[in-house]
Amino acid sequence: MSExxxxxxxxxxxxxxxxxxxxxxxxxxxxxxxxxxxxxxxxNEDGQNDGGEVWFYxxxxxxxNPNEEPVLEYIDDDDEYEAVGxxxxxxxxxxxxxxxxxxxxxxx
Numbered sequence: 001m002s003e004x005x006x007x008x009x010x011x012x013x014x015x016x017x018x019x020x021x022x023x024x025x026x027x028x029x030x031x032x033x034x035x036x037x038x039x040x041x042x043x044n045e046d047g048q049n050d051g052g053e054v055w056f057y058x059x060x061x062x063x064x065n066p067n068e069e070p071v072l073e074y075i076d077d078d079d080e081y082e083a084v085g086x087x088x089x090x091x092x093x094x095x096x097x098x099x100x101x102x103x104x105x106x107x108x
Contacts, residue, residue, distance in 0.1 A: 012040065014072070025049075029059055030087045036060070037084045038072060039091075056084045 010026040024040035031037075038059040041049050058073035075081045 011043070012072075014040070023047075024055065027054065028088075028091055030084065030091060032080075032083050032087045037075075037087075038070075039088055054088070056081060056088070 011023050012026060013021050013023050015021055022042050024042050027039040027041055029036055029038050036059040038057050040055045040057065042053060042055060043049055056075055058075060060071040060073065062068040062070075075084065
């Protein structure tokens with residue numbers, strides 16, 4: 001996957017353990033077992049994703065203060081990570097289905 005992302009795409013900047021930073025495009029927010037998760041696509045300096053890799057994090061918003069930054073939390077449980085991965089696969093299948101249906105409607 002080597003798509004570019006423009007400034008209109010929603011992005012977040014993550015601080016890495018090594019002190020570096022990476023900008024990520026926000027793909028979607030999924031809810032699995034009543035917990036929200038964010039799916040991020042890491043981008044290089046040119047706004048590209050070289051390897052097709054996505055990252056999953058637990059996602060928390062303070063509903064009482066919408067101006068507060070959301071909190072992202074690392075997922076260290078393999079079963080939880082796998083459940084989020086399966087939900088993301090279902091999201092991708094649904095998105096591809098919607099895209100196919102839209103292209104068929106445009107062809108009519």
